[in-house]
Amino acid sequence: MEKRHIISILVENKFGVLARVAGLFSGRGYNIESLTVNSTDKHDVSMMTIVTYGDDRIIEQIIKQLRKLINVLKVRDLTSYNHIERELVLVKVYVTQKYRSDIYNMVNTFRGNVVDITPESMVIEITGDNDKLQAFIELVRPYGIIELIRSGCLAIGRGSKATSEMEKLKQSHNNK
């Protein structure tokens, strides 16, 4: 059965890595729903987060094929761990003075921010998981969405166990 999976891929920050990963998905006919990439705390290592759909066999193949790429350091299917996921949406809504306070109320309820106001528009920033963002977007749609942009999904495992970095950090603290 097809399920949504969040694959997090730790890669060396080298020439063409994104193309290799993206090419692997397109070349083998896998789906990419969203893709986010940026460097980690180390400038030469980046984390990619890819949201994809597939049955167990496809997901297993995706992970194995990713691991085969020379510049890929680590691959995890975060869906099988307890994890936190976040997306960011920036939405520009048509709002005149009359409805401004209504919008403020909604933004506060969703713990978002209003980041720009003009006499006829507001730009709102909301973070959260997919469902929350979708709910907010539906809420403001009747007012008129002028423009909307969403980031891909970011995800991180809960708890301290997930990374081998933990052991290294503990050791360096003990040594201090």
Add this chain to the structure above:
Amino acid sequence: MICSGGEIVIDCLKRNGVDVIFSYPGGSLTGFYDTLFDSDLKHILPRHEQGGAHAADGYARATGKIGVCMATSGPGATNLVTGIGTAYMDSVPMLVITGQVVSNLIGGDAFQEADIVGITRPIVKHSYLVTDVKDLADTMNEAIHIATTGRPGPVLVDIPKDVFAAKVKYEPNGRIHLAGYQPNTEGHPMQVKKLLKTLETAKKPVIFIGGGVKVSKGATEELIKFAHAVNVPVVSSFMGLSGYPATDSQWIGWLGMHGNYASNMAVTESDFIIAIGTRFTDRSTGRLDRFAKNARIAHIDIDPSSISKTVDIEIPVVGDSYNVLQMINKYLDDYKWDKCRQERDEWFETVKGWDKEKPFSYKFSDKIIKPQYVIETLYKVTGGDAIIATDVGQHQMWTGQFYKYKFPRQFLSSGGMGTMGYGLPAAMGAKIGRPDKEVFCVSGDGGILMNMQELTTCVQYRVGVKTVIINNKFLGMVRQWQQLFFNKKYSDTCLEVQPDFVKLAEAYGCIGMRAEKVADVEAVLRESLKIKDRPVLMDFVCDREENVYPMVPAGASIDEMIIR
């Protein structure tokens, strides 16, 4: 010491044991060729870059060493693409070096510029664009390491013209730092024990080998020991041919679309399959949902992504074939092999019975040359000792069926990609790597014309490759499909207009011979063995509409063979 990029490339090649490169000059390589002129690295000049790539591939397949090919930027590089894809699909260790336009012109659509790293990305194991001569030595060492370890494959290094020319302080060190690349070669003992435990009580076991066995040094010897100790029949994929001696008593044949009846039946009826170094392609398995339905399957492979890719695997063992087989043999005595001895002996008899009942066969004629007879005779006159390269199509299948291979790396064929035009250049590369062996290229009247220019290369370097053309004036395999599945509409598969191959051979400076009568076949082949100093091309005028059988139609399961 201070060296140029070109000197570093040559030094790294030599330090990694490379003694020959197949390379074609061009604008971006002029500086490199100036350096090469003064070095003692052996250089073979193919007459087309594709020929160079296939020659490097054939050299690698025949020797087990890395094959190196080079071409200039733009069209030189794009001409390598088919050769790279061919090597990738069949896991051949190959280093591909391409010249690139000067660094500051990259991206500007300069003369002879092509993004070859981008073009080849899906068909290489890895690739590099070297932008700084300081990285060149490490890149060369890493590229060779990646190409030759784990599951082998082609690695491309793209080097701009100015990087070849730039000078830098160079200290040979063989440094490799690849944090994301550690192939698992050992095999887990627990998994091996699970495999043996399952085999202990299996009543109808089969060993199914692929190309991974013949490229893992020593694996064949370990496999022979194992197969005899447990008395299990051995079958292979097409790529696995020559991975197990066909003259051995455990050998049954090969599996799949044009494999033999006994192999296909054995796998279909088996209750336990031990697959080694194979990737269960559609050509081997036939219809997947009916493949080996009664069998539990163990799969030994160095590439984890080959395991459970198409067929569900119960016992995966990730590791190199030789290492795992050695471990299997080490643990053999811990298990009781007489538990199901009687059932297994009966099973073996059944499988052998299938082979007796329906072996590879054809109807001999004394009036017209049957292609199978040519291959059979080739086997006879070479004593089964020649290295054989093929093109793709009917002759390729007959060469798989009617030549009995004795040693690994003896059979070179484009199994994965199915590249026409592979045979002659691959045979040339093989002969350069193994001058001690007779090397034959078996081709068709279609495929031979795709890279025939390499006969000139063979003449220049006195490479005594012998080419057998199975000439039926058809693109035979496609014609066969048209006959069987498209109501005999021979749409553009008829090659009635063709050159006089004998005259053509002579024009190239080769010996050309033709056999039109059945009685001439053996004489022509024997005559070719006497010629040592130049290539020979033999044109066998064969029965035009002979078909390859057995045949599993596309989409059918492998026990649904058309026998004749």
